[in-house]
Amino acid sequence: MNLTKTVVLKLKETDDSIQETMERYTEGMNFASKVVYENGEPLSANRLQKLTYKHLRENLDLPSQMSCNVARQVSGTYKALQKQVEKENSEWQKIEFSPTNIKFSYGRDYKINKEKLSITTLDGRKKYEITNYEYAEQFFSGEWKYLASELVKHKDGEYYFHLTCEKEVEEKPIEKSSNFMGIDVGINFLAVGTTTDKNQTFLGKGVAKDLRKTYKKMRQRLQSKGTFSAYKRLKALSEKEKRLMKQLNHKVSKEIVKFAKEEGVDVIGMEDLTDIRDGTRVRKKDRYNHESWAFRQLQKFIEYKAVEKGIRVEYIDPENTSKTCSRCGHISRNNRxxxxxxxxxxxxxxHADLNGARxxxxxxxxxxxxxESQGSCQPPDVDGVETTSATASCGAEPQASS
Ligand SMILES: [Zn+2]
Incomplete structure (x- = not known):
């Protein structure tokens, strides 16, 4: 399984080249954006490239690779917009890009080592020194593969390179796994985990509820004022609530994965909550706690930290997990x-959450x-040779988080 990370590296010094390149690139993006907008529906990256390449190269003097990146990036943005339009969350509109970031492709228009970043600018190839943080050293050890990455101008006016890299992480094939753990995420306890040996952990008691209550009160007070400054305070407040929730999620995910590692867990199971995001199905559990983004964020953090430790993550269908008796299997709404x-x-x-986790x-x-019963897995200890190919044939790769 592949582990992807984005490392933010600050450029030590910059020059006009970067700023000019960024502005010209953005001009190119807005030109391509106009083309897609007027087309009335998304265009594939290839098609858009054909329609814009000449202008980008000849009139804007953009380097060749950059002209391709423009098409790819703009095409992707409009495809995402189209999805929102289909869900009726947005209207078809012209997207305006601002000169704050450029995408680069590794090997084509950027190269990097722990001291220097080399990128293509309007003035040709240029090298820039990067600030070397201790934690970032590991990403230059040779085991990471670099992917398309972005140069971003932050609000502080400085330039940062958001280096996206990936590496292969070994995990135990599911057919050789014997210790499993179910994790139920929710409002009473942020996470309840239980292993095949019935060792369990309860984490984050009532914290999400407390947070929500505190902020709800403050929000109500501000809403009743109805002034512009109150509106601004409201926005800041919800940002802060999100930040605090994120901190809690980081803490709890770290603890639960540590627990899983100590227990020798091979596979973590969690409920697939994506249907709920799409609004097609809302479980009772989530009706009174509509901020289910917080739970999906927690799951994502758990998944990420688990994979890093070589623990596999699978998502299961959430149907009836809260209504089924974990001892006899009886399903009823009244089991609560x-x-x-x-x-x-x-x-x-x-405890209801523990029952769910079980x-x-x-x-x-x-x-x-x-x-196993479908015969698509080789039974354990046949020859001890099969590894990745057997896993792949199981079709049991964890779902990519999106
Ligand atoms: Zn029962």
Whole structure:
């Protein structure tokens, strides 16, 4: 599985070349943007390149690779817009780009080592010294592959290179996994995890709820004022709430992955909450906690940290995970008494979130058995040779997070 990271590196000194290149590049982007906008629907990167290349090269003097990047970037932005239009979240509109970033392709128009960044500008190839942070050293050790990256002008007026890199991380093939963990994310506890051996952890008790309550009160006070300054304060407030939530998510994800590592977990299972994002299905669990972005963010952080530690992550269908008895399998809406799960069939009683996490653990374990029974997995310890190819044939690669 591939691990992708973006490292932000500050350029030590800059010159007019960078600024001019950025402005010209943006001019090119806005030219291409006009072409797509007037077309009335997205254009493929190739098609757009054909329509804009000559102008970008001859009239704007953009280097060749940069002219291709313009088409690719603008085409991608309009495709994303089109998706929003289809969901009726936005209207078809002309996108205006501002001169704050340029995309570069590794090997074609940028190269980098831990001291210097070399990029193509309007004045040809130029080298710029970068600030070398200690934490960034690891990305120049030779094990990372560099991908398309961006030069960005931050609000402080300085230039930073957002280097995107990727490396292969080894993880245990699912057919050789024996220790699973289900993680339920939610409002009462941010995360509840339980392993195949029934070792469990409860993290972030009530913190999301407290945060929400605090900010709700402050918001209501400001909303009742209705002034412009109150509106501005409101915006700042929700930014702050998001930031605090993000901090909590980082903390909890770190702790739960540490727990998983200590327990020797091979595979983490979590609920696939993407349907909820699309608004096609809203579970009861999420109706009173509509800020489900916070939970998806937490899952993403967990996934990221887990993969880094060689733990595989699978997403399972969330259907009935909160209504099923984790002991006898009985499914009923009535199997709940507030925060407690009480099975109306067998009388089993436990914390509702833990019950959910156990069901998730079962599902991800079954997922492996399903693969085995379909014959698409080689049974463990056949010859100990099969590795990546067997995994690939399982079709069990974790879903790419988007
Ligand atoms: Zn039961």
């Amino acid at each position: 008494e507030g925060l407690n799960f009480v099975c109306e069939e067998c009388g089993y009683e436990l 069901n998730i653990e079962h599902k991800v374990r079954d997922f492996r058995h399903d693969l």
